[in-house]
Amino acid sequence: MSTAFLLNGRAVEADGHPMSRLLDVLREQLGHTGTKEGCGEGECGACTVRLDGSPVLSCLVPLFQCAGRRIETVEGITAAPEGPLRDALERFVATGGVQCGACTPGIVVTLASLLASNATPSREEVRTALAGNLCRCTGYEGILRALAPAEPER
Amino acid sequence: MNGIGASPPRPDGFAKVSGAARYLDDLSLPGMWHGATLRSPHAHARIRSIAWDAALAPDGAVCVTVGDLPGPNGVQLIDDGWPILAGAFTHHVGEPVALVAAPTRLAAQQALQAFTVTYEPLDAVLSLEAAEALPPLYQLGMDSGDVDAALARADLVVEGEYRTGHQEHIYIECNGMIASYAEDGALTVLGSMQCPYYVQKALTHALGLADEQVRVRATTVGGGFGGKEDFPSAIALHAALLARACGRPVKLVYDRHEDIVCTSKRHPTLVRHRTGVTRDGRLAALDIEILMDGGAYTTLSSVVLSRALLHSFGPYRCADVRIRARALRTHTAPNSAFRGFGAPQVEFAIERQMDRIAHRLGLDPLEIRLRNAVAPGDRLPTGQILDAGTSALPCLEEVARRTRFRERRQELEAARARRAAEGDEDQNGAEPRRGIGLSLYFHGAGFTGNGERMMKSPVTARLLPDGRIEVLTAMTDMGQGCSAVFPQIAAAAGGLLPEDVTFAEPDTAEVPDSGPTVASRTTMIVGGLIARVTAALRDRVLEGLPGHTVRDGWIESPAGRVERFRDAARRLRAEHGPVELTLRHEPPAWQTFDETTYRGAAYPTYAWGADVVEVEVDPDTLAVRPLQVTAVCEVGRAIHPTLCAGQIEGGTLQALGWALLEEMKLEDGRYLNDRLATYVIPTILDSPRIDVHLLESHRDGGGPFGGPFGAKGVGELPMDGGAPAVAQAIENATGIGVPAIPATPERLLAWQRAGQTPGGVR
Amino acid sequence: MIALSPRSLDEAVRHLADDPALVPVAGCTDLMVRGPEALHRMDRVLDLLGLPELRGICAVSEGLEIGAATTFTEIRHSAAIRAAFPALTAAAEQVGGWQIQNRGTLGGNLANASPAGDSLPVLLALDATVILAGPAGQREVRMDGFHTGYRKTALAPGEILVRIRLPHPPAGTVQAFRKVGTREAQAISKVVVALAGHVEGGRIAGIRLAAGSVAATPVRLRAAEAAILGSSPGLVTAERAGRTAAREVQPIDDVRSTADYRRFALERVVRRMVLGLT
The missing domain is CATH 3.30.365.10 (Aldehyde oxidase/xanthine dehydrogenase, molybdopterin binding domain)
Structure with a gap:
């Protein structure tokens, strides 16, 4: 069965079982390996993509529900970043937001959604947005440094 | 200026942010099949029989059982007492019992159902209390002074008992390997690992291959924390055995559940x-x-x-x-x-x-x-x-x-x-x-103790034809950032600019065995060697130039003339051919330890x-x-x-x-x-x-x-x-x-x- | 494999009547966890996400109706829900992270029928009614009759969960929600509790208490309710409510918690919530 959707602005068709995970279709069929599998059960956020503009977990989206929808992956989102996202990505590397990088694509996709609606999020707003993205390397501090201005200590 | 104490952006940063960095599971080789592992459901059991019904296996799947091993059934680490596949007994839930390879990941999973294993469950030891009365795996002691006398003299004796539990690494990238054989029988293994030479040693030991027949390359490592120190050796062996059985490259990647079930944890x-x-x-x-x-x-x-x-x-x-x-x-x-x-x-x-x-x-x-x-x-x-x-x-x-x-x-x-x-x-x-x-x-x-003294880790540096220095180590960047720190060390030690130095990828065919990426040794021990070997190679370039000094990538003569270091190095390389130095780590003489x-x-x-x-x-x-x-x-x-x-x-x-x-x-x-x-x-x-x-x-x-x-x-x-x-x-x-x-x-x-x-x- | 994406509720009901083996799905956040092997064995699914009758939040004379395929994000952002049913807003905010909230639906939470479902005690405390559609038309089931056993619901074969109706609570109603989870976010509950109650003339004139993860289904804490209805609010009443609640549930030891702890936390949380009744 073939399913047509927009991937990073380009029309694509994917073949496969309707219940195939979008994650597998992106990675194995469409060559978009930037989207990572960290758990396969919706816990870690590494596979986050945007579906019609909203961050979702591609391991929990069946292919058939993508028909006619708009999918954006980390490759598309970071291809020509502008404004607050571009600045955030530069700071992300500089402030230690990246270590092993396996969680990073998912975090970037979530952050892109946050920044699209809120160009200057507070530390608490970033924390709320990233509650569904696990990172095991950074203790999250490097990520927060990249996004949120320093706040007075409690 | 990326001197010591500066924090330049890590070189792999943008590739990781943009999804371009390639981890093991992002790679695919032509004709590659996928592996899966049959695991013991019992903590302790005798394995009576393993049967494989090829008719139940899809797409021509192949299997490997313990009888197919070409050599000793042990993953060589400190010793080889850890079985590659369970033999007559299984000693823990999740222990690998048999392997399959099939054209797709899904088919490999389905092919596991073609096995029938008969187990005879035995009593299991499942707690520290139960194990305490039994012979230990290993024991050690140390005595200093006279404890009993000191306890007797003490004003107060305080007793306490403290426990800690298992901890699972949860590196976000699960363990995985790809093995492929060339027509001449040479084996190449790609994977997520901390210690390429550990993996090579395990492969040569169990498969009866020579060092030069086994090449191990680390891909981008998505977190390790020790969890990719020993376990990759077992997975590499499994992937290699399957590649050998099916005559194709085989990828063996664990999903999270499998990774948690079978890989090592922190000791309770x-x-x-x-x-x-x-x-x-x-x-x-x-x-x-x-x-x-x-x-x-x-x-x-x-x-x-x-x-x-x-x-x-x-x-x-x-x-x-x-x-x-x-x-x-x-x-x-x-x-x-x-x-x-x-x-x-x-x-x-x-x-x-x-x-x-x-x-x-x-x-x-x-x-x-x-x-x-x-x-x-x-x-x-x-x-x-x-x-x-x-x-x-x-x-x-x-x-x-x-x-x-x-x-x-x-x-x-x-x-x-x-x-x-x-x-x-x-x-x-x-x-x-x-x-x-x-x-x-x-x-x-x-x-x-004497670990570093026994290993005497080497690091190599050589001049490239363009005059840059290439440094070769076996260290993997599992996220900690040695790919950023090593160039800083080399540049500062050599008086060079970071762009005058490049680092080889960890690949046993290219780099010397500078030891595993463990034990907080990467910056301190291997980094120290990088500093020494870079400085020594720089001095080699300066040998014909008495009185010259190097700073920030420029050579200055006593007369005050300056030249790019890279130009002088390129000249030397062109005139003399390959220029290469290897130095080994030598612990200070005072550091002695009685094992x-x-x-x-x-x-x-x-x-x-x-x-x-x-x-x-x-x-x-x-x-x-x-x-x-x-x-x-x-x-x-x-x-x-x-x-x-x-x-x-x-x-x-x-x-x-x-x-x-x-x-x-x-x-x-x-x-x-x-x-x-x-x-x-x-x-x-x-x-x-x-x-x-x-x-x-x-x-x-x-x-x-x-x-x-x-x-x-x-x-x-x-x-x-x-x-x-x-x-x-x-x-x-x-x-x-x-x-x-x-x-x-x-x-x-x-x-x-x-x-x-x-x-x-x- | 058949994956049907009907455009209307009638069409969906017809499909289901023709082929009872169809599995209705919405946000799929529970279903997909089964993994590729099990998913590829599925051969008939019926997508409810695209049904307009299952979407949206609208005011009706008795209160508010929420379409079964309304996502937790939509619930979180609904001013109408926040104004009238803040306990439901609070529950929606604690369902997974953003990504899950963007896909998971209220109807899915109900139909999946996990005893740990975050929104379910809230719907019990708010006296929700569940509206179902089948070949014979629509029928209504009170929330406290919807979950009939462990992972079992009142949905008959061929029926689809369409809407959830929340009645206007009496003036002055206090609502509370508390999820005691395995961690601060992305957690499965160890105990989840909701309360709706109001005080008139110094007496508790109405009280509905419900909890999840303490029995095979989400449950009303009827003994605790009975123990304090008509009492004057305060510490003595609150402690009675907590103690009674802890006695009337049947929690178990499992991978997330212990029966002992669940009773303890339930007692404390109920007590705390009842203390908030004024």
């Missing part, structure tokens, strides 16, 4: 302390017994136990010490390397014991540590005389100053006393109970740290929320302060996860928390603000141990301090004693009901 540990103290709170005798759950096979337990023994006395002075340490055998997956390598467990225990002693003597936690912490020139119980960079007291004093520890603790104690006086200890007030806790910790940097008595200098130096943690405890649920951690660490010189702080921040959060959330419950030898939904690690909302302060004691050059620019190992240090500080903070907040971690609300409730207090059971 029980430490028994009997401590003699003087009335004024000085340690007079330490009698320590360490029991570690090694799981079914020894793997790395002997060296984990060794490091545990050597950190069990903490950063404290005590002349009369007896330590007995055993790694016990249970029917669970082998426990093995995990950041800290035995030290976090025993440092949790000694720190809890110090708190208990303080409580008995009416001292505060800072005071008991100030009175006992080691200083430069002091001896450790092993006899090692501590160097000038011994920073236990500076760390302790600085963290106490920054956090106003004493005042803050008194405020919180007063609040608790007030609540108790008002009869409101657990009654009306909805506001969370605040508590503060402190810990002092240390970590021996580099391999234990039989466990006396001597076990480590060339130590890194130091002190943490203060503030928590709040929900009065209704006993849920503990860490609010703020202040970590003051002394790691010599921070080559790249941002990455250095990143190690401390990340390690601290791993320690807090271990202390509060991460629990592996067992039922009949099966981990119940075998998915990421049930094995919970901290989210960003579980994470405190982590405030890192580095004390740099060796700013003016190399320390006595040869770390480049005075750098000491940092990777594991932060794992040692978080848990005991959190435990103390919980006691401060609630009055409930915390003898074990994880300190889950369920356990806090049970301890409260059992009368567990900071001084022991009431």
Whole structure:
């Protein structure tokens, strides 16, 4: 069965079982390996993509529900970043937001959604947005440094 | 200028941010098949038979069983006692029993159903208590002075028993390998790993191949934490066996469930302390017994136990010490390397014991540590005389100053006393109970004992035709950032610009065996070699140029003429052909260690740290929320302060996860928390603000141990301090004693009901 | 494999009547966790996400109706829900992270029938009614009759969960929600509790208490309700409510928690919530 959707602005068709995970279709069929599998059960956020503009977990989206929808992956989102996202990505590397990088694509996709609606999020707003993205390397501090201005200590 | 102490962007940063970085599972080879592993459902069983019904296997799937092994059935690590596939018996749930390969991942999973295995279940040993009476996997001891006499003389003897649980690494990238054979029989393995040469050694040993027939290349590593030290060797063997069986490249990648079920964990540990103290709170005798759950096979337990023994006395002075340490055998997956390598467990225990002693003597936690912490020139119980960079007291004093520890603790104690006086200890007030806790910790940097002396790790540098220096090491960047730190070291040591130096990818066909990426040795030991070999190659370029000096990539003659270093190097390379140098690590002559008595200098130096943690405890649920951690660490010189702080921040959060959330419950030898939904690690909302302060004691050059620019190992240090500080903070907040971690609300409730207090059971 | 994406509720009901083996799905956040092998064995699914009758939040005379395929994000952002049913807003905010909230639906939470479902005690406390559609038309089931056993619901074969109706609570109603989870976010509950109650003339004139993860289904804490209805609010009443609640549930030891702890936390949380009744 073939399913047509927009991937990073380009029309694509994917073949496969309707219940195939979008994650597998992106990675194995469409060559978009930037989207990572960290758990396969919706816990870690590494596979986050945007579906019609909203961050979702591609391991929990069946292919058939993508028909006619708009999918954006980390490759598309970071291809020509502008404004607050571009600045955030530069700071992300500089402030230690990246270590092993396996969680990073998912975090970037979530952050892109946050920044699209809120160009200057507070530390608490970033924390709320990233509650569904696990990172095991950074203790999250490097990520927060990249996004949120320093706040007075409690 | 990317000098020492600057924090240039890491070279792999943008590739990781944009999704372009290629991890193992992102790769595919032409004609590649996929592997899957049949695992034991039993903790202990005799395997009566294994049958494979090819008719049930889809798409021409092939299988490998123990009878197909071409050589010894052992994964070569320290020894080869860890089976590649279970033989006549299986010794833990999840042990690999047979392998399949098929054209797709799904088909491989389905093909597992073509096996029929007959097991005869046997009794299993599943706890430290049950294992204690049985012969250990390994044991060690150390004696200093006369402990019994010192205990008899002591004003007070305090006993304590402290436990820590399993911890799973949860690197976000699961383990995985691709193996492929060339037509000439040469084997190439790609994968996520910390130690390419360990993998090569395991492959040559079991497959009967020569070193030059086996090439191992590390792909981008999505986190390791020790979990990719030994286990990749087993997976590489499985992938290679399947590639051999099907005549195609085979990818074997674990999903999260499988990774949790079968890969190694941090050793659950029980430490028994009997401590003699003087009335004024000085340690007079330490009698320590360490029991570690090694799981079914020894793997790395002997060296984990060794490091545990050597950190069990903490950063404290005590002349009369007896330590007995055993790694016990249970029917669970082998426990093995995990950041800290035995030290976090025993440092949790000694720190809890110090708190208990303080409580008995009416001292505060800072005071008991100030009175006992080691200083430069002091001896450790092993006899090692501590160097000038011994920073236990500076760390302790600085963290106490920054956090106003004493005042803050008194405020919180007063609040608790007030609540108790008002009869409101657990009654009306909805506001969370605040508590503060402190810990002092240390970590021996580099391999234990004579490890580095035996390995004599080499690093090679050579001139490229374009005049750049290429440095070759076997170290993998699993996220810690050696790909950023190494160029800084090489450039600074050679007087060069970062772009004058390039680093080879870790590939056993290209790079020398500079040892595994473990034991906080990467910057300190291998980085030191990089500094030396780069400087030596630079000097080689300068040989024909007497009186010339190099700075920032430019050569200056005595007459003041300047030339790009790279131009001179290119000339030399063109005239002489290949120019290459290899240097080997040589520990300082004074660093000797007796492996039989466990006396001597076990480590060339130590890194130091002190943490203060503030928590709040929900009065209704006993849920503990860490609010703020202040970590003051002394790691010599921070080559790249941002990455250095990143190690401390990340390690601290791993320690807090271990202390509060991460629990592996067992039922009949099966981990119940075998998915990421049930094995919970901290989210960003579980994470405190982590405030890192580095004390740099060796700013003016190399320390006595040869770390480049005075750098000491940092990777594991932060794992040692978080848990005991959190435990103390919980006691401060609630009055409930915390003898074990994880300190889950369920356990806090049970301890409260059992009368567990900071001084022991009431 | 058949994956049907009907455009109307009638069409969906017809499909289901023709082929009872069809598995109705919405946000798929529970279903997909089964993994590729099990998913590829599925051969008939019926997508409810595109049904307009199952979307949206609208005011009706008795209160508010929420379409079964309304996502937790939509619930979180609904001003109408926040104004009238803040306990439901609070529950929606704690269902997974953003990514799960963007896909998971209220109807899915109900139909999946996990005893740990975050929103379910809230719907019990708010006296929700569940509206079902089948070949014979629509029928209504009171929330406290919807979950009939462990992972069992009142949905008959061929029926689809269409809407959830929340009646206007009496003036002055206090609502509370508390999820005691395995961690601060992305957590499965150890205990989840909701309360709706109001005080008139110094007496508790109405009280509905419900909890999840303490029995095979989400449950009303009827004994605790009875123990305090008509009492004057305060510490004594709150403690009675907590103690009674802890006695009337049947929690178990499992991978997430212990029966002991669940009773303890339930008692404390109920007590705390009842203390908030004024």
